[in-house]
Amino acid sequence: MPIPIIVQGVQDGLSSIPHAYSVLKVAPWVLLLAALKYYFGGARNSSERVMHSKVVMVTGGTSGIGASVVHELASRGAQVILLTQHAPSDIFLVEYIEDLRKSTGNQLIYAEQVDLTSLHSIRTFATKWIDNVPPRRLDMLILCAGSSTPSSAPRRVTSDGLDEEWQMNYLSNFHLLSILSPALRVQPPHRDVRVIFTTCASYIGAKLDLTSIDTAPILSTESDPKPKATSKKSKSKKPTASTPKKSGGSLFASSKLSLMVFAHAFQQHLNAYKRPDGQPPCTRVLVVDPGFSRTPGTRRWLTGGSLWGLLFYMMTWPFWWLVLKSPQQGAQSILYAAMEARFGRGTGGWMIKECQEVDFARREITDEKVAKQLWEFSEKQVEVMEMEGAMRRALANKEKGNEEGQTAPTASGTKEQTPGSRRSRKTNK
Template identity: 50%
Template sequence: MPLPFIASIFFDGLPPWFPDPWLLLKASTAVGSVALTKWYTSGRTNPAERNLHGRVVLLTGGTSGIGAVTAYELASRGAQVVLLTRQPASDPFLVDYIDDLRRKTNNQLIYAEQVDLSSLWSIRQFATKWIDNAPPRRLDMIVLCAATLTPPGGKRVETEEGVESTFMVNFLANFHLLGILSPAIRAQPFDRDVRIIIPTCSSYIASPKLEDTTVLPLSKKDWTPGRAYAQSKFALMVFAKAFQKHLDAYQRPDELPMNARVVLVDPGFARTVGTRRWITRGSLLGLLFYVVFYVFAWLLLKSPNMAAQSILFAAMDSGIARVPGGRLIKECMDVDCARKDVDDEKDAEKLWKASDKLIEKLEKESALKRARQKKMQEEKEKEEKNAKEEKEKVEEIEALINKIKEGKAKEGQKKGTGKKKAAK
């Protein structure tokens, strides 16, 4: 069959039903270009594998986007995953989510702890409870996937403690959490491979320098959504490098080298909730355009699953434990930072001191506020108690007066009855 068909084409030309060769070439070129573009923008797949049974992992941002994929992959390999969530563990959505995750991964060691990353008090409550153990609790990995952003054109938002929300959630919360958990990290046995994985973003390249005027959150005058997000990610990277040096400087009681590694990861741009908010500018009209032109988002942006591959590589690659920490992973391989001042020790020292001072100030103000609220609550409860007691006394006196009146009325009725009988 093939030979006669080839001979027919050679002598008689293409049959009439055969499509135009040029049209076929154009279509195949277009399809090939799309496929090649999609293959390139999807990034590399994690080549590493690791048995995580018995490992304890703290994970922020594990209920959506890249964090949800990371939680699933770690749990499916047997890790005990503790999700740090803004909602309490009794939240119906969170209960269903964890039950579903346990069922899909066949892993019952998945839990949730309430930690509001927009509240320094909430972070301190959880972290101090975690380290308040003897012997220290096991801790093999911390993955900080939680992040927030304000869409272009959005207004500047502050937390209840008065910190700009992007800077608070993306940097200061992680700084505070790791600072308190530092003793638990350093107390892990030498043979335990401890990793602190900190996802970042290439937007840090556009961040302003960490000078004296920009160490703390940007002022209202200088603030824009893009600058705020870039600064928070750049500050996080500077802190990550400094935190690795802080861990390396610790002298273990057994005089063995430090076994904790800080790993920065750039997962790339993905079709997550945050990216969608940024593209749509948080508006319904923008969402409509996003849906209409979704094919471009699908083509140029990674899926959350592919974006999580570099994070999974940082969690599973055995070579990371044998090299110094503070490395940046992108597309499942080591890369250099685009800015040299990420390693600037003077900037790191300024940032660390300024952040410590800011947290100390905010926690004092928060403590005073809580003390005032507690005092007001106690006074309110005391007033309510006094009012209740007075009300009960009044009711008791009124009941007594009513009984006296009823007694007198009965006596009057008896006297009236006696007079009527005497008259008869």
């Protein structure tokens, strides 16, 4: 079809082809748009790896970039364990897994309930995992869950009383890996085990001052672990004794920088372990910046969580379509980190961006002193918050017990009978 038109254009001139001048005027713009779209789409992963029999644990695998990663790995035959905040009986989760199993032709996709905003939930899952005898196989841990609060929205507080961004993006990963560390170290030496953290370019401008960072009450007064005054403006999921002050947009960046410092320190911690079989460590840590993508999380951030924001987003959608990656494009660097063969060797601790290894842009990430400070600080924060959480749960159980105690037993000490029940009819005879 185009060849006869071109021939006609050459023989009879452009004016003989209807709309030829209009098409020629528009063509460069279409080409420019296509070139920009290709450029902003980022690098494509070209590495492949046999994923059959590999056990991959994923946080944040139910939406955005994480969901794309899960789809790709499951399509290649990996056994996927989704760590999600939803109960396994949740109808949306059940449907999501069924769809995933159908579309990937892989039945080995499961979910475990782990609410990353609850240290107790993480501990319950992780201790159950490491208590398994013999130790369970684990080939990969991909940490894609994240939270970013729009700067115009009130700060959200977790059930542990910490800022949601801090706990979700950093502390939950610290807590999960601290408990799962033995499960990683016990994997056989020939196994290529990878832990993949996701970060964001905002870490480059982040502040990491542990004495002033405003994530929770204990941070600003290390000697006094008691909660500070509650901010009335804060919107908490559950009312807690302590609510962090609004700290601007910087806490997200600080949590990502902290995550990277921890990722590097975690690799050193794994490398320092002397295996009983004398073999070198088999777990490598990788930090991936997926690039800005059109995910539910980004949309929430761009719209500021408001209807006006949503309207603005919809009106400017063509711009975001052009400059932001799709979730599938955002997943490419993570897939590269998961499948590139050379990351199965060496001492680990690499950073990946646009499907290539890059240097860390902040020297604190490799600074042992900063890592030690952060590690001790995080351990203390987890310890204090878990202790407070345990006390809250014990108190709630006691109150519940008291309420049941008041209603359940009858004066004779026997169980109260439900009117009309078989037992009550028998007694009344």
